[in-house]
Structures are given as structure tokens and as C-alpha cells.
Amino acid sequence: MVVEDSSSGTGQCLCGAVRYRYQGKPASVGLCQCRRCQRQSGSAFLIGVVFPAEAVTIEGELAVYEAAVHDGSRLWRHFCRTCGSAVMITLDRFPQIRSMMGGTIDDPDIVQPSFSIWCSEGQGWLRLPEAVTCFPDYPDGTFA
Ligand SMILES: [Zn+2]
Ligand SMILES: [Zn+2]
Structure with a gap:
């Protein structure tokens, strides 16, 4: 994917040990209300702000928790090892995207x-x- 939008922005975890910059606008923004995302977020849903992988640059060290999803594919929940903030999800089915929380x-x-x-x-x-x-569930082709 080519990043054509010249706008950019930043994000960070609660403690600031992990920071990131993104280029362009999100490809999509979606919520996930599955029980796993409720548990990880400690809230009613998780918000996935999806960018092309090459549009996101991360500074700092992310810990990762690997979880299988309902269809047997793999999903990685990346979080700050210091403050525990959920920062990013990556999926083996969609290696070309980064879902920023x-x-x-x-x-x-x-x-x-x-x-x-x-x-x-x-x-x-x-x-x-x-x-x-x-x-109600996870429609094919949805990034979240
Ligand atoms: Zn942190
Ligand atoms: Zn979920």
C-alpha cells in the first residue's frame, strides 16, 4: 500500500514508554465487543484504528500476548510492559495492517x-x- 496522505499524528501508552507516529488517515475505525476485547481493555469494547503497516512507526518496547481467534487464525495483542496499556493488534490474516487502539x-x-x-x-x-x-460477529473482510 502506498501512503499518499501527507498528514500525520501521534499516540502513546499511559506512561509514555511507548510512542508512535502514523501517516495519513485511518483506513478504517471499528469497535470490537467480543469478550476477549472486553477483558483486555477492561471496558465494554476495544477501538481499532487501522493503518497500513508502513504508515506506523513505533518507539519503545511493546510486550505481546498471542491469542487464537474463533476461526483458528492468530492475533497478537501488543501492550506496554510498564503500564499495561493496550497499544496495537496485529493479525496473521492481515499482515499489511496495524490496528492501533x-x-x-x-x-x-x-x-x-x-x-x-x-x-x-x-x-x-x-x-x-x-x-x-x-x-453480530466477524464479517469477512473487516479489519478490526
Ligand atoms: Zn506505558
Ligand atoms: Zn474482539
């Missing part, structure tokens, strides 16, 4: 989710805006 992005204006996956596992109180398309 929305709460770590310095400019919250770029975090505009258009969809959520795994709404069937969501916490019952949660009501998403109408602009956020809700998928």
Missing part, C-alpha cells in the same frame, strides 16, 4: 468508528450511535 491516539478527532463487530457479545447497557453499523 483508539484510546492511545493523541488526536481523538480521528477516532470516528463506523462499525462494531461482535455486537452479539456486547454488554447489555451499551447503545451505539446509529452511524455505527453493528455486526
